[in-house]
Amino acid sequence: MIGTKDMKFRFPIVVIDEDFRAENISGSSIRDLAEAIGNEGMEVVGFTSYVDLTSFAQQASRASCFIVSIDDDEFGSGSPEEVAVPIEALRSFILAVRKRNTDIPIFLYGETRTAQHIPNDVLRELHGFIHMFEDTPEFVARHIIREAKKYLSSLAPPFFNALMEYASDSSYSWHCPGHSGGVAFLKSPIGQMFHQFFGENMLRADVCNSVDELGQLLDHTGPVAASEQNAARIFNSDHLFFVTNGTSTSNKIVWHSTVAPGDIVVVDRNCHKSILHSIIMTGAIPVFLMPTRNHYGIIGPIPKSEFTMESIREKIEANPFARKAKNKKPRILTITQSTYDGILYNVEQIKEILGSNIDTLHFDEAWLPHATFHDFYKNMHAIGTDRPRSDDTLVFATQSTHKLLAGLSQASQILVQNGNNRKLDTHRFNESYLMHSSTSPQYSIIASCDVAAAMMEAPGGTALVEESLLEALDFRRAMRKVDAEFGDDDWWFQVWGPKDIAEEGIGEREDWVIREDDDWHDFGNIESGFNMLDPIKATIITPGLNLKGDFDEFGIPAAIVSKYLAEHGIIIEKTGLYSFFIMFTIGITKGRWNSMVTELQQFKDDYDQNLPLWRVLPEFVSKHKQYERIGLRDLCTQIHDMYKKYDVAKITTDMYLSKIEPAMTPADAWAKMAHREIERVSIDEIEGRITAMLVTPYPPGIPLMVPGERFNSTIISYLKFARDFNSALPGFETDVHGLVKDTVNGVEGYYIDVVKE
Known part of the structure; x- marks a missing residue:
């Protein structure tokens, strides 16, 4: 454990040695060193396998130092032929660590081998070479700990370092916020719960701008x-x-x-x-x-x-x-x-x-x-x-x-x-x-x-972004593999994007450049090479709609898939009509995206069996009892038919591309709202009227109209669809910011606030 004053952090020293737990001289000596390090207050974590040395590089974000043995049997008798493979493993390990972290100390140690057995490109990445038995374990431990602490002390950037110092200084707080470093929460049962949930460090670090040593944001x-x-x-x-x-x-x-x-x-x-x-x-x-x-x-x-x-x-x-x-x-x-x-x-x-x-x-x-x-x-x-x-x-x-x-x-x-x-x-x-x-x-x-x-x-940021790209590409490849195994006679989800991607790795950037003649985007007359798709943004297409806006015989609206995934612990970023969107941030792991693939397979199984909603969407059904006995496939068909009836894919495209007339500047229209010179009018009567509000359909959450613009017939068609859809399928409501369900003059309906004429 290491800390800033009284604040403790866990960054153990990692030892990689096959003999760490062995009953021999080598094992005894490394355990003596580990004990000496522990006596100085630092934690040691020992690993005994060299099966995949590079996998230990993943520990670089959690460790304060690496100590790697080069005396194990895997390193051979010392002849160049016998040590070639283990040296390559060691080199790969060091390169993997340095790809993310140029500063973490790496020590090699040995009893029979020395620096003369190690190539120069490996030696130059080391902080030291420990030859056992030449110094006491206590002396070697202090040397290692000094380098580990020097490394850890350099990690925190300026403000975070100052904030940790302040929070650990135990100063009495006479300034706002009123909880005084969390003390106020300790005076109430629910406050105690809040304090225990968030922890003292967060509350001690919640200060106001009167703390001079932290500087001023303003x-x-x-x-x-x-x-x-x-x-x-x-x-x-x-x-x-x-x-x-x-x-x-x-x-x-x-x-x-x-x-x-x-x-x-x-x-x-x-x-x-x-x-x-x-x-x-x-x-x-x-x-x-x-x-x-x-x-x-x-x-x-x-x-x-x-x-x-x-x-x-x-x-x-x-x-x-x-x-x-x-x-x-x-x-x-x-x-x-x-x-x-x-x-x-x-x-x-x-x-x-x-x-x-x-x-x-x-x-x-x-x-x-x-x-x-x-x-x-x-x-x-x-x-x-x-x-x-x-x-x-x-x-x-x-x-x-x-x-x-x-x-x-x-x-x-x-x-x-x-x-x-x-x-x-x-x-x-x-x-x-x-x-x-x-x-x-x-x-x-x-x-x-x-x-x-x-x-x-650098280099950590580059490694994190590259990892995001790799995970995103692996996810796309996994989805294509599943699709290929199901075959042409069955259905599966598609990931929108270029058809030709690398079979492994990131591949070429040119694979993601958008060209006018590509058949996967349908963006029309655009100039090739001006744009690119970011691979870490993945839009998953559900069956039911093609790129030209034509509806298939059967369909699986994305809103149902999103609700299904949510009840299985997977929350989607954005949901469209027949698509939903996920991002491969630097926090996404193989476990997460593999879980996505398996849950989508489970959805397919449940859909194909038409299992009742009370089984597959119990939380949703508990709020909407009318769906209790409906099958998953039947519900998908019901919503799909509604979308098809209103030709909603083309309506939503046309309304965003339609010509919208500016009748007032946005500021002047807003002023009308502020001065209450507006009126709430039914969507059946708003054609040609001037909106006083932003009108924003969800999905996609992009404003369709700004204050001061006139409603046209295309936009009104969509608003009428939203009204009818919401009435027919509660629980799957189309949300439009600015569209209000209200009772005006005794008439219940859907209304928009427009500028008074």
């Missing part, structure tokens, strides 16, 4: 500033700012530092709602770039032609508010990079096309913080090392470290790349940062931003 001083600078270096950016209330807030900070009322802004039509909130708050005039879309509901890329200044100027002139603006130069461009479904843009091509024609380029990379750490994503993310700079354009990237890295929920960060002639004014930028940041930030979230960045320090 003005970026002290350990906080040191950690932000450290993270900027790791993420290859000029500046980096931690944000404790999500990338929704990061986006608003960037916008409020750049955009003012009346500015023209160029925005991805399928952007996150926080961008639309930013448009409302800043009083900007939006001009939208329209992404492609297929009938699976997967949002494709914005065609490259949309990014030309000629196309953008045409959009400005077509917008009744933008064409009257005094300044026609767009203030900011914001695109979603990557999309929810994993579509990436070649950022360098976008920079080259737009040059300095737009004041600020903003890439919402909530789902892409991992990309800078692997060459697989070269040029497919906003900011990185050795990237060209625009002369006068700032580049921002906003990232959710809690989504694909190891941050706590709401952990986010803002990255900045300066232009050649224009640098970020950090003091002015911080005024926007203060506008949107809490004066009582959660210090555990700050620490997780700090640690999430430190975890991605």
